[in-house]
Amino acid sequence: MSIPNIIPITEDLIAAHGLKPEEYQRILDLIGREPSFTELGIFSAMWNEHCSYKSSKKWLRTLPTTGPRVLQGPGENAGVVDIGDGDCVVFKMESHNHPSYIEPYQGAATGVGGILRDVFTMGARPIAAMNALRFGEPDHPKTRHLVSGVVAGVGGYGNSFGVPTVGGEVEFDPRYNGNCLVNAFAAGIAKTDAIFLSEAKGVGLPVVYLGAKTGRDGVGGATMASAEFDESIEEKRPTVQVGDPFTEKCLLEACLELMQTGAVIAIQDMGAAGLTCSAVEMGAKGDLGIELNLDQVPVREENMSAYEMMLSESQERMLMVLEPEKEAEAKAIFVKWGLDFAIVGKTTDDLRFRILHQGEEVANLPIKELGDEAPEYDREWRELGGLSPLDIAEVEEPEDYGQALLDLLGSPNNASKRWVWEQYDTLIQGNSLQIPGGDAGVVRVEGHDTKALAFSSDVTPRYVEANPYEGGKQAVAECWRNLTATGAEPLASTDNLNFGNPERPEIMGQLVMAIQGIGEACTALDFPIVSGNVSLYNETNGEAILPTPTIGGVGLIEDWSNMARIGGASTGDAVILIGGDCSHLGQSAWMRDCLGRAEGAPPSVDLMEERRNGDFVRSAIRNGQVTSCHDISSGGLAATLAEMVMASDLGMDIDLSGCHGPAHGLLFGEDQARYVITVPSDLANYIMASAEGAGIPFRQLGAVSSDSLKIDGLMSIPVSTLRATHESWFPAFMDVPEALAAE
Amino acid sequence: MKAAVILLPGLNRDRDMIAALTHISGEAPLTIWQTETSIPDDVELIVIPGGFSYGDYLRCGAIAARMPVMQAVREKAEKGTRVIGVCNGFQILLESGLLPGALMRNASLKFVCREVKLEVANASTAFTQGYSQGQILRCPVAHHDGNYFTDADTLAEIEASNQVAFRYTADTNPNGSLNNIAGIVNKAGNVLGMMPHPENLIEAAHGGSDGRALFESALGLVDA
Numbered sequence: 002m003s004i005p006n007i008i009p010i011t012e013d014l015i016a017a018h019g020l021k022p023e024e025y026q027r028i029l030d031l032i033g034r035e036p037s038f039t040e041l042g043i044f045s046a047m048w049n050e051h052c053s054y055k056s057s058k059k060w061l062r063t064l065p066t067t068g069p070r071v072l073q074g075p076g077e078n079a080g081v082v083d084i085g086d087g088d089c090v091v092f093k094m095e096s097h098n099h100p101s102y103i104e105p106y107q108g109a110a111t112g113v114g115g116i117l118r119d120v121f122t123m124g125a126r127p128i129a130a131m132n133a134l135r136f137g138e139p140d141h142p143k144t145r146h147l148v149s150g151v152v153a154g155v156g157g158y159g160n161s162f163g164v165p166t167v168g169g170e171v172e173f174d175p176r177y178n179g180n181c182l183v184n185a186f187a188a189g190i191a192k193t194d195a196i197f198l199s200e201a202k203g204v205g206l207p208v209v210y211l212g213a214k215t216g217r218d219g220v221g222g223a224t225m226a227s228a229e230f231d232e233s234i235e236e237k238r239p240t241v242q243v244g245d246p247f248t249e250k251c252l253l254e255a256c257l258e259l260m261q262t263g264a265v266i267a268i269q270d271m272g273a274a275g276l277t278c279s280a281v282e283m284g285a286k287g288d289l290g291i292e293l294n295l296d297q298v299p300v301r302e303e304n305m306s307a308y309e310m311m312l313s314e315s316q317e318r319m320l321m322v323l324e325p326e327k328e329a330e331a332k333a334i335f336v337k338w339g340l341d342f343a344i345v346g347k348t349t350d351d352l353r354f355r356i357l358h359q360g361e362e363v364a365n366l367p368i369k370e371l372g373d374e375a376p377e378y379d380r381e382w383r384e385l386g387g388l389s390p391l392d393i394a395e396v397e398e399p400e401d402y403g404q405a406l407l408d409l410l411g412s413p414n415n416a417s418k419r420w421v422w423e424q425y426d427t428l429i430q431g432n433s434l435q436i437p438g439g440d441a442g443v444v445r446v447e448g449h450d451t452k453a454l455a456f457s458s459d460v461t462p463r464y465v466e467a468n469p470y471e472g473g474k475q476a477v478a479e480c481w482r483n484l485t486a487t488g489a490e491p492l493a494s495t496d497n498l499n500f501g502n503p504e505r506p507e508i509m510g511q512l513v514m515a516i517q518g519i520g521e522a523c524t525a526l527d528f529p530i531v532s533g534n535v536s537l538y539n540e541t542n543g544e545a546i547l548p549t550p551t552i553g554g555v556g557l558i559e560d561w562s563n564m565a566r567i568g569g570a571s572t573g574d575a576v577i578l579i580g581g582d583c584s585h586l587g588q589s590a591w592m593r594d595c596l597g598r599a600e601g602a603p604p605s606v607d608l609m610e611e612r613r614n615g616d617f618v619r620s621a622i623r624n625g626q627v628t629s630c631h632d633i634s635s636g637g638l639a640a641t642l643a644e645m646v647m648a649s650d651l652g653m654d655i656d657l658s659g660c661h662g663p664a665h666g667l668l669f670g671e672d673q674a675r676y677v678i679t680v681p682s683d684l685a686n687y688i689m690a691s692a693e694g695a696g697i698p699f700r701q702l703g704a705v706s707s708d709s710l711k712i713d714g715l716m717s718i719p720v721s722t723l724r725a726t727h728e729s730w731f732p733a734f735m736d737v738p739e740a741l742a743a744e
Numbered sequence: 745m746k747a748a749v750i751l752l753p754g755l756n757r758d759r760d761m762i763a764a765l766t767h768i769s770g771e772a773p774l775t776i777w778q779t780e781t782s783i784p785d786d787v788e789l790i791v792i793p794g795g796f797s798y799g800d801y802l803r804c805g806a807i808a809a810r811m812p813v814m815q816a817v818r819e820k821a822e823k824g825t826r827v828i829g830v831c832n833g834f835q836i837l838l839e840s841g842l843l844p845g846a847l848m849r850n851a852s853l854k855f856v857c858r859e860v861k862l863e864v865a866n867a868s869t870a871f872t873q874g875y876s877q878g879q880i881l882r883c884p885v886a887h888h889d890g891n892y893f894t895d896a897d898t899l900a901e902i903e904a905s906n907q908v909a910f911r912y913t914a915d916t917n918p919n920g921s922l923n924n925i926a927g928i929v930n931k932a933g934n935v936l937g938m939m940p941h942p943e944n945l946i947e948a949a950h951g952g953s954d955g956r957a958l959f960e961s962a963l964g965l966v967d968a
Contacts, residue, residue: 156855160886161796163756247754247799254753338753426857426886428944431760445949561949736852 008038018045024376031370039307039356039363043371046274046312047281050537053375056503057535060516068529070492072193078119078270079189080531081196082493084557088446089196090454091125092188094133094497094553096536100241101183105150109183110158110244114316116187117162118270121253122319124197124260125189128430129444130159131168132185133458133497133551134421137178139413139734144173147181148421148735154244155185156424161246162253165433166425167442168456170551173413174463179541184497186458186553190446197260199269199279201287201322201348206266208280208291208346209328211255211335212318213248214301219275219314229502229540240314248317248340255338256319262334264327271318277311279320280346281354284368290349291368295358299341307358322348382509386468391587391601398665403716405595406639407726409669412594415636416730438648439567440486440632443558453564455489455556461635462547464603467588469511473518473550474606478673480554481526482632485615486676488564488622489556494523496533496552501545503537511548512537519550525608528554565622565630565678568648574628574705575685576642576653580614580675581698583637584662590635591669604672611674617697618676626684633675639668639712641677642702646710647724655703656713664715679705745964747773747789750817752808755795755832757941764943765791768959778811783820789962790817794831794886794941804847804889805835814840826870826962827935831887834927834937843930843937844902845894850887851920857886860916862926862940865908869929871936872909874957874966881910881954883940885918890939892921892928902928910938936962 008014015025018041028036028044036044050056066074072089073081079093097112113130120127132155137144148171159166164187201208219242259265267287269279276293284291295310305313323331328344335342349355354371356364399405409415418437427436434453435443441457459480465472477494484491496519501508523530539546558564570576586592587601621627629649633641646653660667680688685701692699711717747765751758758775765773773791776783783790798807808814814836821827821842829837837843850856859882867877875881894902899922902908910927917924919939927938942955960966 153854160855160857160888161754161756161799163795245799247796247801250756250796251753423858424855426855428857428884428886428941429757429760431763431944431950434949 010035010041018042019049020045024048027376031374032366037363039311040366042308042312043277043364043366046277047371048375052274052278054535055376056378056380056537057498057512058377059379060513063516064520064530065524066529066531068493068527071529071531073196074531075533077198078122080493080495081123082531082555083193086449087193089191089193090188090555091120091123091191092186092495092555093119093532094184094186094495094551095119095534096497096499097183097185098180098499098536098539101151102181104241105147106154106157107241107243109151109154111242111316112183112185113155113158114244114246114249115272116185117164117249118272120187120189121256122197122268122270123191124195125191126257127164127187127189128432129188129442129456130164130166130186131442131456131458131553132166132183133170135172135174135177135182135549137173137181138175139173141178145735151181151183152421152424158244158246160426162250163429165427165429165444166422167427167433167444168437168458170458171418171421174547176547179544180539180546182499182546182549184551186495188456188555195260197265197268199267199283199286201267201283201289203266204289204348204350206322206348207325207328207344208293208348209321209323210298210318210341210343210345211321212252212340213245213315214299214341215310215313216301216315217305217309217313218242220309220312229538242314242316244316251338251340252317252319255335255340258334259331262327262330264324264331265321266324267322269320271320273314275312275314281368281371283320283322284348284354285372290351290353291346292349292355293346293357295356297343297345299343307356307363311356380503380509381506382513383506385507385510385514386470388467388602390585393584393586393663393666396586396592396665398663402664402668403718406643406716406718408595409591409636409640410643410723411726411730413730414594415590415640417727418731419728420731420735434561434564435487435566440483441489443487443561443564445561451560451562453558453561455484455487455558457483458551458553459483460549460551462549463588463593463599465511465515465548465550467603469514469548470518471603471605473515474522474608475603475673476550476552477519477522477526477528478606478608478611479634480552481528482611482615484554484556485619486565486630486632487558488619489558490619491526491528491554491556493529493531494552494554496530496550498535499539499546499549499551500537501540508545515548515550522606522608526612563623563625565627567629567631567645569629570645570649570651570679570705571628572651572705573682574679575682576655576702576704577678577680577685577688578675578700578702579618579678579692579697581672582660582662582667583670583672584666585670585672586666589637589669589671591637606673614674614676614697617692617695618678621678621688626680626688627678628681629679631677633677635671637669637671643710643723645677646720647727650720651705652707652709652711652720653703654706654711658713659700745788746786747791747963748776748783748787749773750790750792750813751775752778752797752811754797754799755793757794757831757943760943761791761793764946764959767946768956769963776813778813781812781816783816787825789826790820792829792833792836794833797832797836805832805839808836809839818842821935824934828871828962829937830941830943831939834939835889837935837937842935843928844898845892847889848891848893849889850891855888856918858918859884860918860940861913862910863913865911866906869909869933869936871958871962874961880913882945882952883942883955884944885940887939890919890921892925894922899923905931907931909936
């Protein structure tokens with residue numbers, strides 16, 4: 002028995018589909034009649050926040066998305082950037098927040114699966130992944146369960162699929178207690194002359210369904226992800242999809258093999274809103290109608306209704322328009338990989354989206370309007386920020402600087418994340434040059450002797466909360482800086498904007514101002530946004546997450562033999578600060594994590610200075626003059642130095658007596674546009690003279706020596722003690738019986 | 745020496761393995777798909793790479809061991825052809841009965857990817873002759889089910905007949921393996937199974953080349 006298509010459309014049913022009364026009226030006006038049940042589902046899938054960007058579109062349009070290397074900006078499955086020699090990098094970041102909170106393993110796993118599919122849909126073989134994860138406070142009863150499930154899910158999918166996870170972030174804050182964030186990034190490499198798009202071409206051509214069968218999992222997932230959570234959250238578990246990385250790996254190989262044959266005219270993966278969204282997108286982009294016969298759709302459950310098939314978010318599925326004469330060849334490839342191959346419809350010239358099921362027409366809608374006429378809102382927003390800088394005199398110096406540094410390194414947000422990334426395969430494919438633990442992950446470009454790509458994902462949500470505009474700028478600047486710290490030329494970025502309910506003016510203000518900051522920084526740093534995703538309604542019972550616009554960036558290293566690492570220093574190297582002394586402590590990690598104070602304005606970002614200092618560091622690295630490099634970010638100069646000595650397993654002798662300002666500001670302040678580099682001692686004067694000539698603030702801080710981090714008059718800590726403290730928090734937190742019991 | 749790499753759906757370190765063999769021998773290995781029923785006579789080294797064959801949705805390697813190509817591998821192995829199984833390949837060799845024992849879930853119950861240290865426990869096998877006895881190597885691991893286990897009698901027999909090729913150094917055992925076993929050979933000495941990934945440590949870009957001598961040995965590129 003199947004669910005009939007003649008369910009009466011009531012107000013409750015409309016509301017349950019996440020459609021507002023005025024949005025329903027828009028549907029009535031558009032089609033001139035009451036929609037069928039299936040049609041209502043289709044509208045709900047196309048017009049929810051997740052798929053339509055109805056609250057953010059107006060502001061997303063302001064972002065810089067072009068550049069000399071950009072081959073494909075936002076609007077396709079992923080962005081595409083030229084890296085020379087006929088190759089390009091294809092990348093995107095996407096959230097899977099709501100599903101991961103409901104069902105952490107599968108939510109995170111399918112987040113990884115979805116982003117990998119976006120990349121290989123374009124014809125690229127995935128070569129790197131990253132994951133930016135944010136959880137509630139460690140003591141919250143759900144946190145361990147979520148950390149353990151999300152990390153296992155990310156690893157379970159990515160490891161089996163076979164992509165190295167080379168970077169990411171893990172952060173804890175009470176504001177994520179009711180909504181964790183899982184932002185998954187993937188990048189792949191393709192030939193610039195073999196990029197595949199979703200735009201259908203040609204009338205009467207077969208629309209082919211490929212991959213896994215359709216089940217009832219994930220029905221309504223995108224609509225769920227466009228609403229806030231409340232006590233009924235457990236009831237939403239069936240909206241989470243179930244991942245199958247084995248099928249995805251087969252789908253990858255089959256798609257890449259098929260693309261080689263020249264059979265593929267258009268391709269679109271089935272992600273959010275499954276068959277509906279993919280078919281509409283292919284048709285609407287190509288100015289064509291699409292007719293689907295659901296009786297041909299491979300299903301894994303009996304008696305599925307048209308509504309369920311159209312809204313299922315079963316994973317590992319693709320829709321393609323194929324050259325009819327290559328159909329047999331295409332089918333053979335999919336049979337070889339054990340995947341379903343079914344012709345489920347055709348392209349038409351009438352611009353209608355027609356769905357047939359068991360001899361009945363269950364939907365007949367105008368295909369262009371489904372996307373183009375989606376509601377768009379210019380939501381009310383409020384100007385935020387305006388906090389004045391915190392006077393450093395209001396912050397007492399710690400009695401024991403060494404203990405202060407150890408407290409910082411051993412705190413949840415600054416401790417080593419090794420527990421997490423050792424559960425990810427960081428080495429598969431044999432091209433990983435830098436794995437997590439440094440500034441950026443680096444992967445060499447296969448088939449090229451010297452070229453490599455660097456990847457970093459960054460945002461400092463406490464800055465964005467304190468000042469969304471500066472925080473937006475800072476997220477971009479830090480990502481750009483992390484890429485630069487390896488010697489990479491930052492090429493382009495992807496943004497994953499995670500916010501609360503945009504119907505509240507203060508949340509909308511965060512979104513608008515963060516986008517303004519991101520746009521300004523991307524323009525100033527020539528770091529265009531080429532893809533992205535917006536996740537709103539990250540709220541539970543009215544409490545929103547910290548505003549979290551995650552930036553994922555890609556940089557190009559022309560010759561990896563000259564790349565810089567965090568831990569490459571040798572004894573005797575000079576330690577040089579690039580950038581000025583810090584006298585600002587507002588919103589610093591040290592104040593938050595060691596003093597429990599979140600006060601004042603975040604550090605401001607001077608984009609001219611960021612660019613000037615970064616360009617200087619990059620050119621010194623590329624000239625082979627730098628033995629190690631690390632940017633200064635959360636935790637300030639002290640954390641940077643500590644991370645460098647732990648990575649190199651060599652100490653440093655540091656003297657701050659020439660610096661200006663109180664020691665706690667110098668050591669723990671987070672002023673931007675700064676790096677620490679080590680250079681061979683005989684090059685130190687040359688580097689400093691070059692910096693002086695270029696008008697770059699610099700300071701020789703000391704030298705690499707022995708096995709302790711010594712800061713004259715303030716601390717002397719063995720590297721082994723730093724490491725023991727830094728490495729111990731995460732295992733102590735997670736590897737306890739309660740954590741296992743919670744799984 | 746001609747080498748062949750077995751390809752099964754879900755394996756994912758096949759490209760790493762092909763690259764390593766090509767890099768070291770200067771010649772790309774043959775590739776042999778799951779449905780093949782024979783392996784050419786001139787193939788003298790068969791490699792089963794790592795990954796998640798058939799998703800590892802049953803016991804790791806159990807489905808692979810029953811595919812037609814594994815019967816062909818078994819026949820070649822019985823005739824003395826050298827066979828290496830790495831990671832999932834090791835699991836498949838165990839499930840095929842070509843090596844004794846089993847690989848259980850890691851003691852931590854978690855997937856682990858990190859560099860460990862290996863001790864060459866027997867430098868006189870066809871696969872380890874490029875190393876010296878007791879030599880300590882760096883080598884990465886990346887697995888969820890690498891915890892080697894067998895009954896006491898079999899373990900005693902393996903040890904007595906010097907079938908342990910590699911052991912994790914005691915402080916780097918990543919999975920709880922009995923006797924720190926990282927890799928074993930069969931009695932005849934022509935089949936090697938190991939959990940670590942020597943193919944990911946063979947050139948400067950990998951940060952070291954400790955894995956290289958294993959392939960040089962197996963390919964007959966070192967003087968015995």
